Amino acid sequence: MSVTNTKMPVSGIVQVLVVCLVFGLALFVAAGTVSWLYGWIFLILFYGFGIGLFAWLLRYDPGLVEERTGLFKSNEPTWDKAYVILLYVVIGIWWVAMPLDAVRFRWSQMPTWLHLVGIGVLLSSFYLMYLTYRENPYLSTVVHIQADRGQTVVSTGPYRYVRHPLYTSVLLFFLGSALLLGSWVGVLLGLLIEGMFARRAVREEKLLQKELKGYDAYMAQVKCRLIPHVW
Numbered sequence: 001m002s003v004t005n006t007k008m009p010v011s012g013i014v015q016v017l018v019v020c021l022v023f024g025l026a027l028f029v030a031a032g033t034v035s036w037l038y039g040w041i042f043l044i045l046f047y048g049f050g051i052g053l054f055a056w057l058l059r060y061d062p063g064l065v066e067e068r069t070g071l072f073k074s075n076e077p078t079w080d081k082a083y084v085i086l087l088y089v090v091i092g093i094w095w096v097a098m099p100l101d102a103v104r105f106r107w108s109q110m111p112t113w114l115h116l117v118g119i120g121v122l123l124s125s126f127y128l129m130y131l132t133y134r135e136n137p138y139l140s141t142v143v144h145i146q147a148d149r150g151q152t153v154v155s156t157g158p159y160r161y162v163r164h165p166l167y168t169s170v171l172l173f174f175l176g177s178a179l180l181l182g183s184w185v186g187v188l189l190g191l192l193i194e195g196m197f198a199r200r201a202v203r204e205e206k207l208l209q210k211e212l213k214g215y216d217a218y219m220a221q222v223k224c225r226l227i228p229h230v231w
Contacts, residue, residue, distance in 0.1 A: 020047055023095065031099035037101065038115055042180050045119070050124040057133060063149060064137050075140040077151065077207065083200055084142055090193055097187035098178060108184040118179025125172035132156050132165045139166060143204045145211045153214040155221070161228045163205070167197045168226045201225050 024043055027035050057065045101107045134138060135157035138146050145151055158165035171194045178186030205225075208215040225231055 019050075026092075026096055027099050030096045031103035033103065036099070036103055038181050039103070041119070042122075042177065045122060045126075049129075053130060053133065056130075061137050063134075064133070064139060076140075076144045079203070080142045080144075080200070083203075084198075087193070087196060087200075090189075090196065094174070094186060094189040094193060097189055098181045098183035101185040102182040108180070108182055110182040110184075114179050115182060118181070120176070121172050122176030122180055125169045125176055128158060128165060128169035128172065132169060135159060136166075143207055145207075151163045151212065153212060153218045155218055160222065162224050162226055163222050164201045164225050167201055170194070170197055171226065195210075198226060198231075 001186045023046075027039055027043065028036065031039060054065070136159070138149065138151045138154070140146065146174050158168075162168055174190030174193055175187065178184075202225075204217070205215075207218070
């Protein structure tokens, strides 16, 4: 991948800063304390990866930064716009529920080794996200065919094993985050969110089959959507 223009979109900077501020405040306000080791470990890993990925994309694929940080577009299906908004709402509930569960009310208790497993799963999700972003310059927030950017089927990297590796990384992210933060409520809500992403993947493929040339052949070649040899 070649180096391209690195000028940072103002909207991108604002979104990153707002996400960092809101997410951090929500986590510790819900916990009711800043004296939460696993919360700080999580935020360091989360912010470190997020800002690092944003900077990397800005250097090597600023078109994708613009695509993912922009507002909804007129050519995007209404059903997916609504689905994305619903996902954001449910993820927001998940985010606040974990510190309430693990710290403020102490409903969940996890051994140290499970927190450590959570760190490993979380780091694995970050690596898979990076690989997916590296291979696919068409990862829009809302599904649509990017004819203006010359979209084609991507079948390299993690796309050789599953058709939606970004969603696979998201599944790992929700599980790893909940284990690291020590919340069984987070694990359960994460399963709900993962089911929503799985449902979205099915609907997304119907659009890709209809509008993206070569996607039928790709589906015949790569059988699984999210989990190799399973589904």
